[in-house]
Amino acid sequence: MNVTLRLASIVVLLAAWYAGSHFAGARLLPGPQAVGLAIVDEVRSGALTFNLGVTLARVAVSFAIAMALGTVFGLVMGRIPLADRLGDPWLVVLLNLPALVIIVLAYVWAGLTETAAIAAVALNKLPIATVTVREGARALDRTLDEMAAVFRMGRWVRLRHVVLPQLAPYLAAAARSGLSLVWKIVLIVELLGRPNGVGFEIGVAFQLFDVTRILAYALAFVAVMLAIETFLVQPLERHVSRWRPRTA
Numbered sequence: 001m002n003v004t005l006r007l008a009s010i011v012v013l014l015a016a017w018y019a020g021s022h023f024a025g026a027r028l029l030p031g032p033q034a035v036g037l038a039i040v041d042e043v044r045s046g047a048l049t050f051n052l053g054v055t056l057a058r059v060a061v062s063f064a065i066a067m068a069l070g071t072v073f074g075l076v077m078g079r080i081p082l083a084d085r086l087g088d089p090w091l092v093v094l095l096n097l098p099a100l101v102i103i104v105l106a107y108v109w110a111g112l113t114e115t116a117a118i119a120a121v122a123l124n125k126l127p128i129a130t131v132t133v134r135e136g137a138r139a140l141d142r143t144l145d146e147m148a149a150v151f152r153m154g155r156w157v158r159l160r161h162v163v164l165p166q167l168a169p170y171l172a173a174a175a176r177s178g179l180s181l182v183w184k185i186v187l188i189v190e191l192l193g194r195p196n197g198v199g200f201e202i203g204v205a206f207q208l209f210d211v212t213r214i215l216a217y218a219l220a221f222v223a224v225m226l227a228i229e230t231f232l233v234q235p236l237e238r239h240v241s242r243w244r245p246r247t248a
Contacts, residue, residue: 014032017029017031017032018031018032027211028211029211030211030212030215034212035212035215035216035219038212038213038215038216039216039219039220042213042216042217042220047201048216048217048220050196051196051197051198051200051201051217052198052220052221052224054196054197055183055186055187055190055197055198055199055221056224058117058118058121058186058189058190058197059121059179059182059183059186061118062118062121062122062125062182062186063122063125063175063178063179063182065118065122066121066122066123066124066125066126066129066178066182067125067129067171067174067175067178069122069126069129069130070125070126070127070128070129070130070132070133070174070178071129071133071167071171071174073087073126073130073133073134074129074130074131074132074133074134074135074136074137075133075134075137075163075167077130077134077137078133078134078135078136078137078138078140079137079140084134087130091127091130091131094123094126094127095127095128095131099124099185099188100188102120102123102124103120103124103185103188103189103192103193104192106119106120106123107120107192107193112193112194114194116193117186117189117190117193117194120185120189121182121185121186121189124181124182124185125178125181125182125185128174128177128178128181129174129178132170132171132173132174132177133167133170133171133174135170136166136167136169136170136171137167139166140163140166140167141166144162144166145158145162147162148162172236172237173237175233175236176229176233176237179225179228179229179233180225183221183225186199187199187202187221190203191203198217198218198220198221201213201217202214202217202218205217
């Protein structure tokens with residue numbers, strides 16, 4: 001049933017696309033066939049595969065750094081009130097600071113380097129992961145902590161068998177929301193200061209007013225991210241949330 005609904009939705013989208021292309025004109029909104037041929041050409045030349053790989057590598061590294069630091073910071077702030085009071089103003093600032101400002105400052109301070117690009121993306125994702133994990137740490141069952149103390153569990157054993165299983169749903173939520181944010185910011189980072197990647201290619205196509213190429217790269221990247229969401233993120237989220245009771 002879900003597959004049928006998805007296919008029906010795709011058919012409606014394609015029909016709307018064809019209609020929009022007819023009224024707007026091929027120059028402003030190329031049809032699906034033209035965009036599909038452009039994707040095939042980019043794949044044959046190797047440019048699409050290379051740029052997708054570069055962008056996905058940046059997404060993976062930035063996401064891993066932000067999740068690792070956000071998990072640590074969130075756990076500490078959720079468990080230690082003093083750390084929470086000291087770190088909360090920083091979180092508020094980072095949550096409300098526009099992504100563009102962080103990206104521009106990173107490039108100004110560190111230059112147009114790969115390190116600056118990764119740092120800018122990770123810093124934009126970091127506060128969201130921290131806040132989500134902090135809320136999970138605050139909700140930890142204190143009776144389980146008391147049980148761990150009674151059985152004299154070591155620090156790492158307690159973290160693995162008591163803390164992390166309770167944090168798993170929050171980590172999954174942070175990962176899902178963070179991934180959707182990271183790949184969007186990566187494109188901006190590439191557009192502003194990198195010599196390759198999907199964002200860079202979209203920027204070049206924009207300068208040439210090549211709408212077909214813009215849509216080709218955008219749709220190819222969206223397809224990859226949808227595949228990651230469908231076959232990786234959603235199954236992982238269902239796995240870590242399997243303990244929750246299902247509604248009738």
